[in-house]
Amino acid sequence: MMASGNIVGTHVLVNVYDVPHAELLTHLESGRSTLDSIVRELQFHVVAQAGHQFSPMGYSYAYVLSESHFTIHTYPEYQSCYIDMFCCNPAFDPVHAVQVIQQKFHTQNTRYQVIHR
Numbered sequence: 001m002m003a004s005g006n007i008v009g010t011h012v013l014v015n016v017y018d019v020p021h022a023e024l025l026t027h028l029e030s031g032r033s034t035l036d037s038i039v040r041e042l043q044f045h046v047v048a049q050a051g052h053q054f055s056p057m058g059y060s061y062a063y064v065l066s067e068s069h070f071t072i073h074t075y076p077e078y079q080s081c082y083i084d085m086f087c088c089n090p091a092f093d094p095v096h097a098v099q100v101i102q103q104k105f106h107t108q109n110t111r112y113q114v115i116h117r
Contacts, residue, residue, distance in 0.1 A: 007116045009088035016081045017109040025076035028059035034104050039063055041100050
C-alpha cells in the first residue's frame with residue numbers, strides 16, 4: 001500500500017466548446033482519426049480501445065493506455081465534447097495536452113481541471 005500524499009499520476013478533465021467542424025463530434029468514423037492523432041501526439045501507448053456510436057449522433061470512445069486512459073464523450077448538438085485523461089508518466093504535461101486538443105478540435109474555448117492523484 002502506498003503512503004498517502006504520493007502522486008502517481010495526473011488526471012486532466014477537459015471541456016471542449018465551440019467545435020466548428022460538426023463531423024469531428026457527430027460520427028465516430030469521422031472523429032476517430034482526430035482522436036488517434038491526439039493520442040499519438042501525446043505519445044500515449046494504446047493497449048486496448050472501444051467505442052460506441054449513438055443514434056442519431058454523438059459517440060463515446062475510450063483508449064486504455066499503458067499510462068492509464070483517455071476517454072471522450074461528444075455532444076454535437078452543443079458543439080462540445082468532454083475528455084478525461086489520466087497519465088502516470090511523470091513527463092506528461094497537462095497544459096501541452098490541452099493545447100493539442102484545442103488545435104485538433106479547432107477551438108480555443110476550453111475549460112480544464114488538473115488533479116494530481
